[in-house]
Amino acid sequence: MTTTLERPQKDQPTSDRPFKQSKRIPAGSVWVVWTLAGLALVTGFVTDLGGAKGFGLAWLIAASIPAMSFAVEGRRKATDRFVTLLVVTAFTVAVIPLVSIISTVFAKGFPVMSSEFFTSSMRNVVGEGGGINHAIVGTLIITGLATIISVPIGLFAAIYLVESSEDSRTAHGLRFLVDVMTGIPSIVAGLFAYALFVLFFGEGVRMGLGGAVALSVLMIPVVIRSSEEMLKLVPNELREASWALGVPRWRTILKVVLPTALAGIATGVTLAIARVIGETAPLLIIAGITDSVNTNPLEGRMATLPVFAYSAMMNPGVPPEPSIARAWGAALTLLIIVMALNLIARLISAFFSPAKGR
Amino acid sequence: MNKTIQRPGDTIFRGTAVAAATTILVTLAAVGIFLTIKGIPGMTASPEEVKHGTTFLAYVAPLVFGTLWAAALALAIATPVAIGVALFISHYAPRKLAGPVGYVIDLLAAVPSVVFGAWGIMTLAPAMRGPYAWLEDNLGFIPFFAGPASATGRTMLTAALVLAVMVIPIMTALCREIFLQTPRLHEEAALALGATRWEMVRMAVFPHAKSGIVSAAMLALGRALGETMAVAMVLSASGVVTFNLISSTNPSTIAANIALSFKEASGLSVNALIATGLVLFVITFAVNFVARLIVTGPNRAKAAKS
Numbered sequence: 001m002t003t004t005l006e007r008p009q010k011d012q013p014t015s016d017r018p019f020k021q022s023k024r025i026p027a028g029s030v031w032v033v034w035t036l037a038g039l040a041l042v043t044g045f046v047t048d049l050g051g052a053k054g055f056g057l058a059w060l061i062a063a064s065i066p067a068m069s070f071a072v073e074g075r076r077k078a079t080d081r082f083v084t085l086l087v088v089t090a091f092t093v094a095v096i097p098l099v100s101i102i103s104t105v106f107a108k109g110f111p112v113m114s115s116e117f118f119t120s121s122m123r124n125v126v127g128e129g130g131g132i133n134h135a136i137v138g139t140l141i142i143t144g145l146a147t148i149i150s151v152p153i154g155l156f157a158a159i160y161l162v163e164s165s166e167d168s169r170t171a172h173g174l175r176f177l178v179d180v181m182t183g184i185p186s187i188v189a190g191l192f193a194y195a196l197f198v199l200f201f202g203e204g205v206r207m208g209l210g211g212a213v214a215l216s217v218l219m220i221p222v223v224i225r226s227s228e229e230m231l232k233l234v235p236n237e238l239r240e241a242s243w244a245l246g247v248p249r250w251r252t253i254l255k256v257v258l259p260t261a262l263a264g265i266a267t268g269v270t271l272a273i274a275r276v277i278g279e280t281a282p283l284l285i286i287a288g289i290t291d292s293v294n295t296n297p298l299e300g301r302m303a304t305l306p307v308f309a310y311s312a313m314m315n316p317g318v319p320p321e322p323s324i325a326r327a328w329g330a331a332l333t334l335l336i337i338v339m340a341l342n343l344i345a346r347l348i349s350a351f352f353s354p355a356k357g358r
Numbered sequence: 359m360n361k362t363i364q365r366p367g368d369t370i371f372r373g374t375a376v377a378a379a380t381t382i383l384v385t386l387a388a389v390g391i392f393l394t395i396k397g398i399p400g401m402t403a404s405p406e407e408v409k410h411g412t413t414f415l416a417y418v419a420p421l422v423f424g425t426l427w428a429a430a431l432a433l434a435i436a437t438p439v440a441i442g443v444a445l446f447i448s449h450y451a452p453r454k455l456a457g458p459v460g461y462v463i464d465l466l467a468a469v470p471s472v473v474f475g476a477w478g479i480m481t482l483a484p485a486m487r488g489p490y491a492w493l494e495d496n497l498g499f500i501p502f503f504a505g506p507a508s509a510t511g512r513t514m515l516t517a518a519l520v521l522a523v524m525v526i527p528i529m530t531a532l533c534r535e536i537f538l539q540t541p542r543l544h545e546e547a548a549l550a551l552g553a554t555r556w557e558m559v560r561m562a563v564f565p566h567a568k569s570g571i572v573s574a575a576m577l578a579l580g581r582a583l584g585e586t587m588a589v590a591m592v593l594s595a596s597g598v599v600t601f602n603l604i605s606s607t608n609p610s611t612i613a614a615n616i617a618l619s620f621k622e623a624s625g626l627s628v629n630a631l632i633a634t635g636l637v638l639f640v641i642t643f644a645v646n647f648v649a650r651l652i653v654t655g656p657n658r659a660k661a662a663k664s
Contacts, residue, residue, distance in 0.1 A: 079556055
């Protein structure tokens, strides 16, 4: 404790430092070049120069950074700056189509939106007019049924995985099966539902319930995965404290574990709904499409938003314009629903989750 | 421990949990069994009995080729971009930007496939007509671009581009997670030794993330193989086998073919379609299986558990 630190020798001039400051491009100039490149990119898309030429111009401008760097800073720094350029390019390349998709859907779907669009079905509609009421009703019924089927099964399976037998071989095997189930292509789920329902109702069956079964096949593994993660986050001390007080296992799960993990589970379920609500292929096969409102999932074809958007766009009839416009309207509605569900999931986890931990 | 009281509540609860777990097993078995039962008549049907008028093998072979070809192309386009975007979010972007950008990418992973399909047919395909004509004129000597260039733009390359745009958010999300898990100390050690940021990424981040990137690519491949609507809407298909990317005659994919033909199919043709679905199921199962094996391979199984 008595050691004294040696005083730094103040009289030594700073230029005698053992390391030589290597030459650098000033950071300010780098930012100027990036800004110029960004401006060129935006100009390309806004003016009639064209997106492709704007992109090329921006890239050439930005490429001056590694070139300058090679002249001033040497090969290693230049490589580093070149990779930075590549990474930013990759990001831009990924963002352009995604922005294009969102803006196209909004630009083409928004003009169609009206109260009539949401309140009327396509029954007896030729050409202009009509709406997606029947598709919204069908989507809500089928997705709701799928949720009712999937959540209990998924939740209890997750409880089985986490609470009963963490390390046993059955749990390991079950996890593998869930992984396999996650990879089932959506159209195969639709075919499965069709093959199943044909046994009971005969050839050419189309039914809302079948759509719900197909969606459940896709939804259950998602629910299990997210619920399992959330149940794992519940601290073991809580369970042990409860057992120590003599509370039976099932009451511990019901009253201690589930309430603690509830926000996370609700988030996971919402995201799972968001994932299956946009599924088109299985519903195209088993639920089909119709022009009228059908509220009975056990009887006949049932329109849904994604299938409506698909068939209105691919089989528009004559004249095609109103039908394609309605398809964009349905696509926008679907997109808004999915975004809203994602937002709700975020809000649930932000407001109700206990302190974060990993 | 032998004095543990067995409460009826526990038994019931455990029973329910086991029942739920069994349901998974039964469902998965049912998917396989039902597809097989309904598919076998389609596989053995003679050419006169089905709409496509060929044996099953001749029917499914071009479809399998189209499925694999489209997915492989999509993956080849998407992988470098997704790795770049993930790196951008995890290591390159300013902190304030990285969070929101990551969130937006997650959001885009949830965009329904029918929206991608609509965009592909209405926006991307018309926009690609010019580039395809240019490719035919200037690079026509390469078999991929032999042409004649499609007048609608609804080609294999367009479909692959749409598929790539679809899987980029998924792959990015997975890669970003893995990049963020790089041990902080490894990164700092590399930087302290004087490495530039790229050298740090190459020496610390990539070796750590290698198996993760491969499995992310495999999962994205599984997704691209099974994707139906985007391909069904974008691709103008005929049952040919060709590597030509920009012509108007393209091989269809299994999933898109089912979606397009199911409505008009009847009798044994339905069974044949279900049989192709079974083939698709087997292919995606194999891909996913290999992906999982890479993630939790023998040397990694223990690390993943803890």
